[in-house]
Amino acid sequence: MASSLHCVVLFWLVAFGLTAADTKLDCGPDYMTLVWTDSRSQADPSLFRLGSCLPTSFTPREVVFSVDLSDCNFRRLVSGNELNYTNDLFYTSSPDSYVLPFSLPVVCSYQRPKDWSPRVYDPVFSTYGVEDLVFHIDLMNADFSGPAESPVFPLGSMIPIMARVEQVTHQPLVVLLEECVAATTPDLQLAVDVYTIITNKGCLVDSKTSRSRFEQRLETSVIQLLLQAFKFGGAQEVYIHCTMVAWDPNGLDETKKACHYVKDHGWVLLDNPMYSSLCDCCDSTCRSRKARSPGAGNGLVQKAVIGPLTITDLA
Template sequence: PQSKPASPETSRYTTHEVIIFHFSRSQISVRQEEPPFLEPLSWRFPEEPTKDEPHFPPNFELRTTVAPDSIKVICGDNSIRVEAKRDLLGIGVLVQTADAQILIFESELHGCGSQLLMSEEAFIYVFTLLYTPSPLGGSPIVRTIDFSVSIECHYRRKNDVSSDVLKPTWAPFSETNASEESLYFSLRLMTDDWQFPRSSTQFFLGDMIKFEASVEQFHHVPLRVTVDSCVATVVPNVDTVPRYAFLGNNGCMFDGQLTGSSSRFLPQSHKDKLQFELEAFRFQHGNSDVIYITCSLKATEAAANVNATNKACSFSSGWREASGIHHACSCCDTDCRAGTKSSLTVKGKQQHTLS
């Protein structure tokens, strides 16, 4: 049967719908049977970029590390002074104000955590300067590092001294922060009451010649002074004859034992001072009434024990030690250095002329 023609709008819609349907199926069929890409793709991922090696100029030199000259040390009589630049590391980064309000440090030699070391030649006071940086601003970073600097003050231990007090000479070490100074020994003639130095060196036979040996403490730990030996001669040379060694063997007063005199050490009430008295005498065949007395003084740490090599012994019906440690004198009739280890001591010589 003949259908009724559709309206233009309906016909247009229906035709359009059919075309779309068949076109889609046709295209799907064509794509499945005849792929449009028959040849392989020529595109590839690009190669990774390469970097040229750095080329230094002919005269280029890497910077080498140089020790900064940023700390100055002054070792005084009884204290140490350390002056530190704010650029402690020498890299142009200053120590923050929050890290160090002051960069000048002063301390007594036996304070601020110092250590005392001893060698045959010197007392050495060792300090450690520590620096710990704080974070920059509110960040967790720093641009300097924790570090420590070892600082040393050296003081000579051995000197030959005359009747005058030896003045210290300062000579800083070139490679370490250190300075040197001498100990002050003294051997003086004293008045009969031991109150003042004796101005006259003239004595009569039968007089008691009174001596006071001492060592100044200053910056050092407490020290004990002893008299190792004393020799009397008619000229200022201890190796001549006639000579009389009335004190020796590391602190044994032989005169009382040899001659029956009253020569003796007095009880030692202060460790840095030692008093002794010698009965006046003259050489039998001497042509001069002048006598030279040369004594060797020694200082050790006051805390060290009185022993065979550090003592002050007198003889009066037996050996007696000035501080009461009498067994230390048991070697006075033999050799007090036999079988003992050499102790670390400070020595000096003093000479007096008597007439």
């Protein structure tokens, strides 16, 4: 339990003209209280979210979150001698607002307990109902609010792809895209040539040479990918083959992650940019930890195909 540990608070708020906001964070043994105050009342307080949680209370000038660290999709990460509970403060904005949407990290950091060790899944996965997980991956419209109306995309445009896992009766899981490639056939084994999009256990390598990127999560069970449409030889039809993984959100490491490349910043970890060092292996080899890596037969891994897509010339 964190109650016996020394607490360190880390929170920063510098974006989109909100530097005048006063923010107070209190990290308790197993809870946290965040108070966001802006005397200039630039933002609509009802539009704030802490992870998956709505404000506990708010006034025109103040937003309060008083939540347990077991709620709101807090992520637990261990780095060295620190045990960190991390989340994101979201502001979703509104169409007529001049305050832009933003996302900022919230971190409560404790001394790592001497007897702490990573959680390992019980090999009897049916105990947790994991065998019944249902994965989905779909082409979406531009704002991810519904399915795409057409599988035809102009060269250079953005292709919205959303993967999710249904987990109504399961422990909270984070969905990741471990591998994605493009091919000209629905059967990858028959493909003569493939184009790598995501590889190395979650590295969006296409983002190094394009505008492709992961979108900020609103739920751990959903991941949104914006893929820049590319020309794949002279083929009229393209299929996207992906491997999806459902994993413990507290167990992210070099083999279970979502990383994309940001110009002038390098590799960035989607779920917590403060731990982007997990992405350092994206330019080399991200090694598996066999003792903790699940196999394809236990329901945590699912392969899927999207397509056919048609990429058209702009002219």
